[in-house]
Amino acid sequence: MARIGSMFPEMWRHLFKKRATVLYPFERLNVPKNFRGKPIWDADKCSLKCKGGCAIDCPAKAIVMEKIDEKASRPIFLLDRCTFCGQCAESCPFGAITLSEEFELAQYDRKSLASKQW
Amino acid sequence: MSVSIPIGPQHPALKEPTRLMLTLDGEKIVDIDMRLGYNHRGIEKGAELGSYIQNIYLTERICGICNVAHTTTYCQGVEELLGLEVPKRGLFIRTLLCELNRIHSHLLWLGVAGHEVGFDTLFMYSWRDREIVMDLIELISGNRVNIAINAIGGVRRDISDDMRPQILQSISQLEARAQYYLEVASTEVTFLRRTQGVGKLPKEKAIELCAVGPFARASGVEYDVRKDDPFAAYPYLDFKVITSDRCDVLGTAIVRVLEIMESCKMCRQIIEELPPGEIKAKAPRKVPPGEVVSKNEAPRGELIHYIRSNGTDRPERLKVRTPTLADIPSVLYSLRGGYIADVPIVFAAIDPCMACMDRVILLDSDSGKTKRMMTWEELREYGIGWYANKKG
Numbered sequence: 001m002a003r004i005g006s007m008f009p010e011m012w013r014h015l016f017k018k019r020a021t022v023l024y025p026f027e028r029l030n031v032p033k034n035f036r037g038k039p040i041w042d043a044d045k046c047s048l049k050c051k052g053g054c055a056i057d058c059p060a061k062a063i064v065m066e067k068i069d070e071k072a073s074r075p076i077f078l079l080d081r082c083t084f085c086g087q088c089a090e091s092c093p094f095g096a097i098t099l100s101e102e103f104e105l106a107q108y109d110r111k112s113l114a115s116k117q118w
Numbered sequence: 119m120s121v122s123i124p125i126g127p128q129h130p131a132l133k134e135p136t137r138l139m140l141t142l143d144g145e146k147i148v149d150i151d152m153r154l155g156y157n158h159r160g161i162e163k164g165a166e167l168g169s170y171i172q173n174i175y176l177t178e179r180i181c182g183i184c185n186v187a188h189t190t191t192y193c194q195g196v197e198e199l200l201g202l203e204v205p206k207r208g209l210f211i212r213t214l215l216c217e218l219n220r221i222h223s224h225l226l227w228l229g230v231a232g233h234e235v236g237f238d239t240l241f242m243y244s245w246r247d248r249e250i251v252m253d254l255i256e257l258i259s260g261n262r263v264n265i266a267i268n269a270i271g272g273v274r275r276d277i278s279d280d281m282r283p284q285i286l287q288s289i290s291q292l293e294a295r296a297q298y299y300l301e302v303a304s305t306e307v308t309f310l311r312r313t314q315g316v317g318k319l320p321k322e323k324a325i326e327l328c329a330v331g332p333f334a335r336a337s338g339v340e341y342d343v344r345k346d347d348p349f350a351a352y353p354y355l356d357f358k359v360i361t362s363d364r365c366d367v368l369g370t371a372i373v374r375v376l377e378i379m380e381s382c383k384m385c386r387q388i389i390e391e392l393p394p395g396e397i398k399a400k401a402p403r404k405v406p407p408g409e410v411v412s413k414n415e416a417p418r419g420e421l422i423h424y425i426r427s428n429g430t431d432r433p434e435r436l437k438v439r440t441p442t443l444a445d446i447p448s449v450l451y452s453l454r455g456g457y458i459a460d461v462p463i464v465f466a467a468i469d470p471c472m473a474c475m476d477r478v479i480l481l482d483s484d485s486g487k488t489k490r491m492m493t494w495e496e497l498r499e500y501g502i503g504w505y506a507n508k509k510g
Binding site for chain 1 (some may be wrong): 168169171172173174175176239240243246249256257258259260261264266269274275298301302305306307308310
């Protein structure tokens with residue numbers, strides 16, 4: 001049985017419904033528990049002497065290892081390249097990298113997106 | 119007298135660049151020719167340069183809409199090469215995400231189909247309901263689109279017990295909405311007049327032209343990789359393959375909406391029967407030499423990944439055959455004999471994804487023969503030279 005305007009009752013019902021969107025940035029939604037945001041590096045857990053499994057596995061080549069001295073090196077996260085997949089956190093055998101809930105990372109300058117966390 | 123009209127590569131009716139050359143007699147399409155290759159991204163070449171772990175995220179980016187289907191196919195292939203057994207819980211969670219992905223893709227398609235026929239109300243409401251399943255995907259994996267749930271050897275995120283009530287509630291909500299859309303799609307005149315009897319594809323032709331996915335199932339071809347070549351947790355699940363004998367665009371809409379309902383049932387079954395245990399097996403980095411063809415039923419149809427390994431931590435070759443490519447011959451057939459105004463909706467019936475599909479082949483225009491493959495250095499040199507000439 002064909003009829004016209006079959007979605008009118010639905011539209012009428014939605015007229016009195018609460019708005020689905022929020023007025024960002026005045027109102028904010030919570031990010032989900034498993035969210036992958038800006039990577040956070042924990043200097044205490046990092047062995048500093050490993051080859052940098054995080055940098056090797058990063059699919060976007062967003063982690064560069066900076067040399068401290070002959071043997072030790074530490075990661076710089078280039079957030080302009082980062083795809084926030086979270087592979088670095090998984091590849092790190094010491095659990096030194098975690099992905100935080102921080103997602104508002106816009107900058108005016110690409111260079112200031114390189115995150116040195118020390 | 120016949121007139122030739124080009125549509126594309128850039129055209130308001132097309133969402134992605136492709137080129138259709140229509141030969142018209144009045145408003146009827148007499149002949150149609152298509153040219154692909156405007157959206158080449160070099161992903162297959164890129165996969166040869168990355169390790170197996172890096173390629174998970176690369177294959178995920180082949181298609182944003184069916185991202186889980188691509189990673190599942192890829193990971194399955196690598197696991198088969200490794201001879202790795204994935205824990206059962208991992209398989210179940212992988213399958214759950216595959217089905218949620220299918221629900222979201224089909225709701226998205228329904229909206230696009232509504233938009234193409236000028237029924238924008240359907241577009242807005244089905245996309246609003248798509249948020250339910252997007253929220254569910256976000257709850258489980260943490261992100262909305264490129265969810266990175268699959269890893270070689272299992273999945274990366276577990277489902278905790280406190281998520282279950284919310285998942286079950288959202289699934290029932292989606293089921294009710296799918297029932298409503300089925301009613302709308304099969305009764306609303308605005309939709310019926312534009313889709314009924316449009317883009318006819320008889321069953322024999324669908325088999326002959328190797329159509330896949332919901333487009334083939336709408337022509338009565340009962341082919342579904344989930345049933346015919348079960349993978350992941352599908353052998354444990356109870357479901358039926360949805361087909362329709364309508365053989366037109368309305369048939370594909372009905373098949374897709376019914377598939378949403380079937381997927382909802384499967385999701386519920388997975389949540390209820392979720393086995394305990396590990397979610398991921400540890401995978402070695404180096405893959406022994408071999409080759410594998412991995413198949414999956416993506417939301418759009420049968421998806422094939424071919425992987426060849428050479429004993430290192432990088433694949434020697436990754437070849438992807440996306441369902442859109444398999445559906446192109448049959449959609450060109452179903453466009454023939456129709457009206458020019460129906461081109462957008464008939465073309466949308468296969469849920470085309472040009473960016474997933476486009477490949478490049480170099481032809482020598484004098485001899486018509488395929489050119490030799492370039493090495494990476496040659497390609498780089500060629501690219502630099504091309505831009506330098508353009509500037510000068």
